[in-house]
Amino acid sequence: MRNVVAELLTIGDEILFGQIVDTNSQWMSVALSNAGIKVIRKTSVGDVESEILTALAEAEKRADIILITGGLGPTNDDLTKPCLAKYFDCEIKMHEEALVEVTEFFKSRGRELTEINRQQAALPVCCEKVTNAMGTAPGMWFNRNGKVFVSMPGVPHEMKKMMTDIVVPKLIKTFNTPAIFHQLIRTVGIGESFLAEKIADWEKSLPSHIKLAYLPSLGEVKLRLTALGENRQTLLEETHSLIEKLKPLAGDYIFGYDENPLEVVMGQKLTEKKLTVAVAESCTGGYLSHLFTSVPGSSAYYLGGIIPYDYEIKMRQLGVRPETLEKHGAVSEPTIIEMANLVRAKFKTDIGIATSGIAGPGGATPEKPVGTVWIAYSDKHQTVARKLQLSKDRMINIRLASIATLNLMRQHLPAD
C-alpha cells in the first residue's frame, strides 16, 4: 500500500499581506486526512504569474495531488485560470455546460449575466469542469501522467461544497487511498516535558504505523495518535488498546478524547451529576465565569458569580472576615477558603470555587511575587485550596488560573 500525498496551494495577495487568515487549507487538510490522503506541504503565493507557475512545478515534483484555491474571481487580478492554461499548455474556450450553469445561477438570483461573469464559464480545454453549486466560478480538474490538479474557488462555502460533493469522492476513487485514524487525548495539569517523561516507555512501545504528536497550548497538552493502515476499524481498535495502556500512566491528567475543551467537559459532568456551581473570582476577574457561560445551556449548572475585585468588596459583598484579610491578606489560603465557602452558601449551590492572586504587573510583594495565585474548591463534603506559581504575564495568569480552578473542580467532584 503506497502513501498518496497531496499539497495545498493557496493563491492570493490577501493571504500574504495578512488581511485574512487562511482557514481553507486547515479545513481541506482534515477532509483529505479523513480520506487517507496525507498533506505534505502547504504553500501560499501572491497573484503573480511567475510565482504561481513555479509553485505548480515544485508541487508536481513532490505530490500526487495538488489542490489549488483562490484566484478564480472575474477580475483582472485573478490569475489562476490563465496560469493553469499556460502550465498545461492548452487554450481557454467557452465551456457550454459551464455557461448554462453560470446563466442558471444568475437567473435563479434574478440578476443579469454580465460579460465579465460570462467569461467565468470559459475553461482550459485540457481540464474537466467541476460544478460550483454555490457560486459562479467553476472548478477545474486536470490529470497529467497520473497526477491530479484541482483548482477551486477561495470562497470557503463554495470550496467546501465542491470538496465534499465532488473532489474528495473522486480522489478516493482515483487513488484507492489507505485508511487513516486520528485520536486526540487531552490532558490538563501537567507540562509537556513532565508528561513526556511519564509516558516515555509507552511512547517507545508504539508500532511504526502509529505516530504520536504533542500539541501543547496555554493550560493543556493535547496528545494526538495518528494510525495509518489498510482497515479503519483495525486502526481504531489498535489505538483504543494503546489508550488503555496509557491510562495507568497519565489517566489523572486526561480529561477528554475529542474537540471539547475543559469547560464543556466540566459542564457535561455537572449536568450528569445534577450539580450547580457558583464562582467567586478575584484575580481571574470574570474570565472563569466567562469560560462557564461560553457553553450553551450553562445556565442549567452555573448559577452565578461574584467578582470581589476590590479589598472592601471582598468583605462587604462576599462577607470575607476582616480579621482574615488583615491577618493573612487577600492572596492567602485562609481567604481563598472563606471565599469558596461563602460563595457556595450565598448562592445556595452544590459547589463553590474561588480565585485570588497577583495577576500582575502590579501588586507584588517580596513574599507574593507576580503569578502567586490561590484557588479553592468547596462542596458539602470538603474544601480544598491550592497555591499556584504562574508567569509574569497578566493575561496568561488569568487564563492559567481559570483552567487550574476548573481542573481542581474536576479532581474533587463528588463521585456519585
Add this chain to the structure above:
Amino acid sequence: MRNVVAELLTIGDEILFGQIVDTNSQWMSVALSNAGIKVIRKTSVGDVESEILTALAEAEKRADIILITGGLGPTNDDLTKPCLAKYFDCEIKMHEEALVEVTEFFKSRGRELTEINRQQAALPVCCEKVTNAMGTAPGMWFNRNGKVFVSMPGVPHEMKKMMTDIVVPKLIKTFNTPAIFHQLIRTVGIGESFLAEKIADWEKSLPSHIKLAYLPSLGEVKLRLTALGENRQTLLEETHSLIEKLKPLAGDYIFGYDENPLEVVMGQKLTEKKLTVAVAESCTGGYLSHLFTSVPGSSAYYLGGIIPYDYEIKMRQLGVRPETLEKHGAVSEPTIIEMANLVRAKFKTDIGIATSGIAGPGGATPEKPVGTVWIAYSDKHQTVARKLQLSKDRMINIRLASIATLNLMRQHLPAD
C-alpha cells in the same frame, strides 16, 4: 529604496493534518508589512527532516528573510533545531546564557529543571540566541551571506513577544527598510458601510501614496492609513492633517488612534476622571468584567461585579424586585435599569453598568428572539438603557453586548 522580501516557514504535522489553524503566519505578515517588509510566500511542512531542509533551501533562493516557526519543543517530534544545525553545518552546544534563562524560567515557577528542558538551552554554535521571555525554547538568528533566518517557537504568545521585542526591530535595523507610517483610527458604534458613506469624499481626497484600509472586527471598525515614502516625519504630519479633516465627519464614533482597545481607553478615562465602576452582567456572563480586568491597573477603577445568571440570584444577590421580574421579565428595560442602579448602590461606585439578554441558542420567545439584549448605564446624574438586536451566535452576542455597554458608558461619562 529596494524591496526587502520575506518568506514564512511553518513547521509541524499538526498544521498539515489540520489539527490547528495557522494564525501565526497571518500575524507575522501584518507585523512584517508594518515594518516595510513584503511577504512573498508562506510554506508549511511537516516534522520531516528532508522536507524541512528542502524548504529552507528553496526559501533561501528567493527571499532576504526567512522566518521559521514551530518544531522547537523539547520532545522527539521537534526537528527544527537539528535541521537548522545540519543546514548551516554547525554543531549544537550548550549555550550558557540560554541555560541560565531556562533555569530561571523554571525557578520562577517553582519547578525543577528536567534534563529534557535543559537540552532546550543547547543551540547551534553558528546562531545568535533570541531570548524567549515567555517560554523555555530560545529563538535562533542565523545570518549567511546577508540572508537572515530566524527560528521561533510555534506557541503564539511566545512568538509574538519575540517578534515584537527583538526580531522585527533587528530586521528593520539590518535591512534599513523604507519609511512606512501606519495610523490606526478606531471607531465603535457604526457599521463598515455606514462609515464608508459618511467619509466617502474624504477617502476620495487621499493622495496616492497614502492608502486607506477598512479593518472591521467584532464590535468595531478600524481604519488604517498606510503612508509610504522617504521621510517618516513628513508622512506622520501628512497623516495627522488628514485625521483632522476626518474628525468633523466621524468624530463621534472615534475612540482611539492606537493599538489600545476600547476597554483600555475607557480605563484611562475613568482614571483621569477619578471614577469607579461596578458591573452587573447576566447574558455577558463575566466577559464584560474580563474586558475591564484584562487591563493592568484596572483595580483602580473597576471595583467588582456580580453575575446574577440565575433568575433567583437576580433577586437574592442583586436585589431586583420580584414584581419587576414577574411583570416585565429578566430581559426588559425596567429590569436592566434596576440592575444598573442596584449594582452601583451595592458596590458604592460612581458608575453602574448592566447587561441582560438572550445570548442563545436557547431561551428565546416570540417577543424576545435570540440576540435580544438590554444594556444600561447609571451614574448620580442619570440612568440610560438601550435595547440591542444582535446575532444568532452566542459568542458573538456576548462580545457585541459587552462592547456596546462599554460604548454606552463612553457616550455618557460625566463631562467633568
